[in-house]
Every structure is written in structure tokens, then in C-alpha cells.
Amino acid sequence: MSGLIRWAAVVMSASIVAGCATMTVSSHVQRDLDLGRYRTFDWGPADALPTGDPRLDADPFFKDHLQGAVERELAAKGRTLAASAPPDLLIHYHAHVSRQIDVNSVDRAYGYCDGDNCLGVSEYEAGTLVLDIIDARTNLLIWRGWARDSVERVIGNEDRMERMINDAVTRMLMRLPPRL
């Protein structure tokens, strides 16, 4: 059993390591929700919360690309961007960047560990992108999706950022209940 525990801990840590760049995607949804009746959407009021990273706050590419990706995905699901009439759904996003701690357990797992590397603790930048879908009539959150990943060397690099946004948005919206 202790071998199993060790293995589990090692792999668990490995999955958090920045270099591995595993994107974690998940969502919360209102139970027993009839999504079929929502036809149109629009962007909700801009986010008042800071992202925790001035480079992202000041990056127009990030916002444009993210909105474009979400609009494309929703259009593919048969939802239209409301032109003049009030929308059925409001979409809202929040991006957040923080320093995360990583312990160098991978080295140790593979036996590369020598000296200080065994207990090495490093930091990396983790980005979380949260996408909210709100019922425009009740103003209640009906679905929230998020994606988290290491954004080391991504912020400031348009190609990497574009790929990451596309991947995140596609995988988040794949989790929407089938009827939307």
C-alpha cells in the first residue's frame, strides 16, 4: 500500500508540474436546467475584477481573441449573438493569473534526484480562465466553466496564447449540457 501511496503522490505532483502543461478543464451547472429555450447571447458587463497580471489587463489581443473563440463555439451550437433584442444569455469571463508552487518530485520519482534537487521548490505562473453563462432574465448563473494551465511563456506570445485560448474555450464549451 505504501508503494501505491507513493506512486499516487508522485504522479499527482507530476501532473501539476509546469513543464507538463496539462490543462485542467471543468464546470459547474445548474441542475435540471432546460437549456433548449435559450437562443441568443450577448456579452455581459466587463469584468471589474483584476486578472492579477497587468500584462493581461492591458492586452487587447487577449480579449478579442477570447470573445471571438467563444462566439464561434456558441454559433456552432446554434446560438446567435443578439443584435438588437435583449439576449437570452449573458456571457461573462474572468481571467486570473497567479504564482503557483511546484515541488520537484518528478526528478525524484525517476531517480535523478541528487542533492538539493530533491527538495527543490519552484514557482510557475498558473492561469485560470473562467467562463460564466448567465440567464439574462433572472440574472442567475446557470453554468460556469474553467480551464487552468501553466501560462509560463504564453503571456506576450500571441501564437501560444491563441492556441491556448482556442483549446480552453473548445474544451470548456464541450462540457455544456447537450441541449445547448
Next chain:
Amino acid sequence: MCRAAFARSATVILLALAVAGCGAVRVNSYAERGFDLQRYHTFGWGAADQHSTGDPRLDNNRFFSERIQEQVERGLLRRGLSKTTADSPDLQLHYHATWHEEIDVNTFDRGSGYTSSDDPPPFVYEAGALTIDVVDPALGKVVWRGWAESNVSGVVDDQRWMEERIDQIVAKIMERFPHRP
């Protein structure tokens, strides 16, 4: 590349561990001297917490906040108190939740009471804390506070599991709330 399947099964194993040991809920409470439940009949929620939980997945997330509130209410209804939306309940409730990462250097060592070179490496886990405050608005004072801390790694990413953990943790806090004699 990133052995997602491995990570998944490892997560499952770790979850099992979390339930068994390191996920234990540390819970405590404090009651104002002379706090007598008999004097109170109604409760209501105070203004929502404006502080961040520390985790963007949980900020302004009603699937998280409403579950906590429902469970707290359940504990109070069981005490014979009733919920009111009136401006002046006898008891006003507040809660604050935080979520952050912590490093555990040697949990397992402590658990088994010895160390060896085979011990697992340090690992990062998600720690959650929840505080529930019960205020007597007439006194303008917190008359009861209960709180809990726990390892909640991976919990938010699984809605059903998150709900179960909230139920479990809030129930443990509310167990400590006084009963009517």
C-alpha cells in the same frame, strides 16, 4: 505526453487517501459567554462576503455559495429556528470561505510516526477553510463562530463531490452549534 490517465487514476487514489487520512476535517467553534439559543427565534443572511475566496473558480459561484448556505440553514432549522428575509432577524449569518494551495512536506511521515529515505516527496495540495459567523444584531456582536479546515484537492473540479464535501464539512461545523435544552 502528459499521462492524463495516470494522473486521473492517481487522483482517484489520492482522493481515497484524502478521505481516509489527510482529508480529515479540522473543526472548531467559539461561543460568546452566556450565549443562550432560547432567546432567538429567527435567522437571516447578512450581506454577502465581498472578500475573494482566493480561487477564481469559486468567486461569485452560486453553486458553491448556495450549497453552503443551504447546509447551514438545515442545521439551524433543526434547532427550531426559522428563516426570515426580514430586515431584522434575531440572528444574522455570515460565512467566509477561502481556498489556497499548500505544500505538504511530510504528511505521511507524521502519520506513520517514522521517516525513511523512501518517504514520498513533498506535494502541493488545495486547502479550504470555512468560517460561519452568527451575529446578534441587537448586541452587534458575533455570538457564535464555527470554522473548519480541510484538504480539498480536486474537489472543485467535480461538482457532485464538491457538494458532498460541503455537506460534510458544514454538518461538522453545525454539530457544534448549541441545541435548545
